[in-house]
Amino acid sequence: MASADLLKFITCGSVDDGKSTLxxxxxxxxxxxxxxxxxxxxxxxxxGSTDGKIDYSLLLDGLMAEREQGITIDVAYRYxxxxxxxxxxxxTPGHEEYTRNMAVGASxxxxxxxxxxxxxxxxxxxxxxxxxxxxxxxxxxxxxxxxMDLMDYSREVYQKISDDITAFMKExxxxxxxxxxxxxxxxxxxxxxxxxxxxxxxPALLPYLENINVTKAKRMQEFVLxxxxxxxxxxxxxxxxxxxxxxxxxxxDAIIVRPSGxxxxxxxxxxxxxxxxxxxxxxxxxxxxxxxxxxxxxxxIEKNGRSMVGSAFVAKLLxxxxxxxxxxxxxxxxxxxxxxxxxxxxxxxxxxVNTGDKLSADQIEKNQLVECEISVGTKTVMDLxxxxxxxxxxxxxxxxxxxxxxxxxxxxxxxxxxNLTWQSLDITKDLRKTLMRQKSFTIWFTGLxxxxxxxxxxxxxxxxxxxxxxxxxxDGDNIRMxxxxxxxxxxxxxxxxxxxxxxxxxxxxxxGLIVLTSFVSPYHADRKNAKSIIGEDFFEVFVDTPLEECxxxxxxxLYKKAxxxxxxxxxGIDSPYEAPKNADxxxxxxxxxxxxxxxxxxxxxxxYER
Amino acid sequence: xxHLDKLEAEAIYIMREVAAECEKPVMLYSIGKDSSxxxxxxxxxxxxxxxxxxxxxxxxxWKFKEMISFRDETAKRLGIxxxxxxxxxxxxxxxxxxxxxxxxxxxxxTQALKQALDKYGFTAAFGGGRRxxxxxxxxxxxxxxxxxxHSWDPKNQRPEMWHLYNTEINKGEGIRVFPISxxxxxxxxxxxxxxxxxIVSLYFAKERPVVYRDGNIIMxxxxxxKLREGEKVVMESVRFRTLGCYPLTGGVRSTAxxxxxxxxxxxxxxxxxxxxxxxxxxxxxxxxxxxxxxxxF
Numbered sequence: 001m002a003s004a005d006l007l008k009f010i011t012c013g014s015v016d017d018g019k020s021t022l023x024x025x026x027x028x029x030x031x032x033x034x035x036x037x038x039x040x041x042x043x044x045x046x047x048g049s050t051d052g053k054i055d056y057s058l059l060l061d062g063l064m065a066e067r068e069q070g071i072t073i074d075v076a077y078r079y080x081x082x083x084x085x086x087x088x089x090x091x092t093p094g095h096e097e098y099t100r101n102m103a104v105g106a107s108x109x110x111x112x113x114x115x116x117x118x119x120x121x122x123x124x125x126x127x128x129x130x131x132x133x134x135x136x137x138x139x140x141x142x143x144x145x146x147x148m149d150l151m152d153y154s155r156e157v158y159q160k161i162s163d164d165i166t167a168f169m170k171e172x173x174x175x176x177x178x179x180x181x182x183x184x185x186x187x188x189x190x191x192x193x194x195x196x197x198x199x200x201x202x203p204a205l206l207p208y209l210e211n212i213n214v215t216k217a218k219r220m221q222e223f224v225l226x227x228x229x230x231x232x233x234x235x236x237x238x239x240x241x242x243x244x245x246x247x248x249x250x251x252x253d254a255i256i257v258r259p260s261g262x263x264x265x266x267x268x269x270x271x272x273x274x275x276x277x278x279x280x281x282x283x284x285x286x287x288x289x290x291x292x293x294x295x296x297x298x299x300x301i302e303k304n305g306r307s308m309v310g311s312a313f314v315a316k317l318l319x320x321x322x323x324x325x326x327x328x329x330x331x332x333x334x335x336x337x338x339x340x341x342x343x344x345x346x347x348x349x350x351x352x353v354n355t356g357d358k359l360s361a362d363q364i365e366k367n368q369l370v371e372c373e374i375s376v377g378t379k380t381v382m383d384l385x386x387x388x389x390x391x392x393x394x395x396x397x398x399x400x401x402x403x404x405x406x407x408x409x410x411x412x413x414x415x416x417x418x419n420l421t422w423q424s425l426d427i428t429k430d431l432r433k434t435l436m437r438q439k440s441f442t443i444w445f446t447g448l449x450x451x452x453x454x455x456x457x458x459x460x461x462x463x464x465x466x467x468x469x470x471x472x473x474x475d476g477d478n479i480r481m482x483x484x485x486x487x488x489x490x491x492x493x494x495x496x497x498x499x500x501x502x503x504x505x506x507x508x509x510x511x512g513l514i515v516l517t518s519f520v521s522p523y524h525a526d527r528k529n530a531k532s533i534i535g536e537d538f539f540e541v542f543v544d545t546p547l548e549e550c551x552x553x554x555x556x557x558l559y560k561k562a563x564x565x566x567x568x569x570x571x572g573i574d575s576p577y578e579a580p581k582n583a584d585x586x587x588x589x590x591x592x593x594x595x596x597x598x599x600x601x602x603x604x605x606x607x608y609e610r
Numbered sequence: 611x612x613h614l615d616k617l618e619a620e621a622i623y624i625m626r627e628v629a630a631e632c633e634k635p636v637m638l639y640s641i642g643k644d645s646s647x648x649x650x651x652x653x654x655x656x657x658x659x660x661x662x663x664x665x666x667x668x669x670x671x672w673k674f675k676e677m678i679s680f681r682d683e684t685a686k687r688l689g690i691x692x693x694x695x696x697x698x699x700x701x702x703x704x705x706x707x708x709x710x711x712x713x714x715x716x717x718x719x720t721q722a723l724k725q726a727l728d729k730y731g732f733t734a735a736f737g738g739g740r741r742x743x744x745x746x747x748x749x750x751x752x753x754x755x756x757x758x759x760h761s762w763d764p765k766n767q768r769p770e771m772w773h774l775y776n777t778e779i780n781k782g783e784g785i786r787v788f789p790i791s792x793x794x795x796x797x798x799x800x801x802x803x804x805x806x807x808x809i810v811s812l813y814f815a816k817e818r819p820v821v822y823r824d825g826n827i828i829m830x831x832x833x834x835x836k837l838r839e840g841e842k843v844v845m846e847s848v849r850f851r852t853l854g855c856y857p858l859t860g861g862v863r864s865t866a867x868x869x870x871x872x873x874x875x876x877x878x879x880x881x882x883x884x885x886x887x888x889x890x891x892x893x894x895x896x897x898x899x900x901x902x903x904x905x906x907f
Binding site: 297335402 | 623660745
């Protein structure tokens with residue numbers, strides 16, 4: 001049995017326009033619900049409604065709170081198949097309060113049915129939903145003018161609203177737009193043409209959905225594979241797993257890895273557990289390359305490297321968090337499989353959902369649309385949403401509450417690397433290293449306050465100095481008293497602290513120096529970020545001293561203050577320390593002396609220098 | 611790519627995201643057809659690597675005997691790590707489906723699951739829930755956040771856009787992940803057939819010893835099943851649409867002994883599969899949501 005063609009659509013529009021009722025009635029009329037569900041619907045309707053009529057919305061409003069209040073709070077998904085087509089419908093809430101749940105449905109759909117109450121006409125919420133649908137990439141619209149039964153099935157009412165829709169849709173790009181007069185409760189033009197509106201000559205809603213063509217024009221697309229994970233079952237096998245976002249790939253094709261720019265040739269391709277010779281958009285693949293190059297989660301494998309690597313862009317966002325958008329605050333940015341720290345640097349304007357006007361704003365509240373500039377801490381592969389859904393769509397996650405604060409699309413790239421290029425210098429890092437007769441690298445100490453980072457780093461630097469090495473030790477407190485004096489101890493400030501230090505270390509490495517850094521650096525993500533800035537010449541040394549021991553030592557008396565609540569956000573007490581899982585060196589300062597710890601590091605470094 | 615290929619690709623994408631982003635995932639394995647599909651997808655998703663997480667079966671001690679032997683054979687055949695968790699406190703107090711009704715489900719399933727997740731410190735748990743099963747499931751996200759008490763807050767779910775999943779949690783919190791959310795019962799059967807996935811033989815019709823009780827056909831799987839007055843064990847050709855604890859799982863009279871016949875019956879069926887689960891109808895039309903809020907899958 002061949003699987004029928006699938007249409008994913010949503011119903012949206014203002015509250016009480018009858019979205020759930022419309023879909024409920026469609027399922028009921030088309031005999032698409034099971035008998036036990038029908039029975040329970042009839043039973044529930046008797047309890048809920050006064051006149052004993054069937055309340056079709058109860059088929060979709062599945063949450064207790066929804067049934068109690070008679071409203072839709074969150075999106076419901078329903079699956080049905082007619083003789084012509086399979087459908088997934090996301091029935092979304094109409095209340096402004098739950099706009100973000102409506103947007104969840106919109107991000108998944110190809111077509112949007114926007115309901116309008118015939119007695120009310122186009123409302124602000126109608127326009128808001130149409131704009132959000134358009135922003136999320138929907139190009140096919142149906143406007144269902146509902147409750148025609150309450151307006152005596154008047155052609156004039158229909159015509160007036162239809163004209164308003166035409167005027168409004170001039171602002172919104174679309175491929176198809178259809179207006180259908182319906183009655184969701186009475187079933188007019190839901191599955192079959194209404195006898196009450198002979199003046200309407202178009203199709204009823206369900207036949208229209210069965211026949212509309214939403215397939216995208218086939219255009220030549222470049223191959224894009226965002227790497228989800230590295231598959232290493234044994235020493236012989238190293239494969240990169242992900243879902244092909246666009247284009248095709250064959251064994252023997254040359255590929256380029258972004259953002260690093262390294263190149264290789266494809267040796268094997270697997271789709272699931274089957275080895276194949278080529279793969280295409282949508283398939284879950286594992287690919288093996290002809291040589292060992294640095295590829296990890298978040299890298300994007302391409303054939304031609306068409307998408308951009310950048311550090312700043314303009315995006316249109318739907319703000320979804322109860323906490324307002326704050327310029328300068330640090331968020332997690334997710335684009336495809338990349339997750340990087342990002343800051344909203346500037347609000348360009350707020351978008352009036354009703355008129356589409358650009359309004360100046362310095363704060364953005366929940367459910368508002370905004371255009372803003374965002375800059376990222378690490379080089380990120382991105383594209384315009386209009387060119388690539390995969391590399392042009394994003395979410396922002398609050399780093400403290402973990403709320404998904406915003407979703408959005410990239411509308412303009414700024415500062416990407418083909419505008420701003422790294423100035424190449426004649427005296428290179430390699431030349432400097434040769435002159436200084438040493439390899440340059442960064443030794444990154446991490447551990448709790450009082451674990452002995454600075455003590456060991458100090459002793460190590462003395463040893464290296466004695467060996468004739470050129471070194472520099474960057475210490476937490478010293479840096480915070482100087483270049484980072486504007487930063488506090490909030491999570492976002494800690495992230496910025498580490499970012500700046502990593503860049504300083506990198507510059508010193510480029511100057512030929514061996515750099516030792518001694519910072520608590522409690523977050524895994526920040527250390528990873530530091531490593532990505534500094535590069536391969538990076539050694540992570542985990543000073544693994546247990547909290548109890550650090551607290552016993554309490555060299556600076558800080559643990560005591562933290563326990564008394566006099567120092568806030570103190571790592572280990574009321575702020576987390578994420579221990580490294582794969583540190584290059586782990587030191588045990590309880591059982592080994594400072595000099596023994598230094599010996600351990602020197603041994604590792606000599607192996608590296610050879 | 612056809613419809614099933616797309617569903618398969620979506621599930622594999624989700625599983626790989628969890629393996630890459632979540633600290634300590636586990637896959638719940640209930641031995642049923644949906645679990646069999648999930649396991650098959652996991653084997654494909656990470657190939658040639660084995661799934662980089664263990665599987666967990668929460669055993670109420672009242673499962674069909676055939677289910678337990680199938681579970682052990684499957685784990686051995688595929689070389690995967692299969693954990694079993696039983697709420698020993700419940701066993702000690704002789705909590706059973708005959709005497710304790712809804713409390714039985716809570717203690718031996720919901721509480722047991724929460725104890726197991728806490729014991730191993732799992733931060734993400736895959737479940738085989740599908741949105742077409744039940745109306746509160748139809749509302750649930752693919753990545754469904756749980757607080758430190760394992761509770762679901764249906765009124766305040768995290769938005770989930772495109773396939774950009776938010777996996778950030780604090781210590782003690784967790785995520786339930788549903789990779790086959792968008793599959794229907796029909797999709798499951800067609801995929802089992804296409805991929806030739808082994809399933810427990812209870813899904814196929816066979817002469818089995820059963821009693822008729824409260825409008826359900828209950829199989830007498832062992833001698834713990836006490837007959838009520840007037841009840842008689844009869845041999846009937848029955849099969850099961852869903853599998854759970856034998857005293858709570860209603861069979862259907864059927865002669866379907868092949869996948870094609872099962873698919874045919876499923877397509878013709880007038881009733882949803884959950885009608886054969888007695889526990890789901892316990893407590894009215896919102897009982898599933900109540901249990902989910904309390905930590906049930």
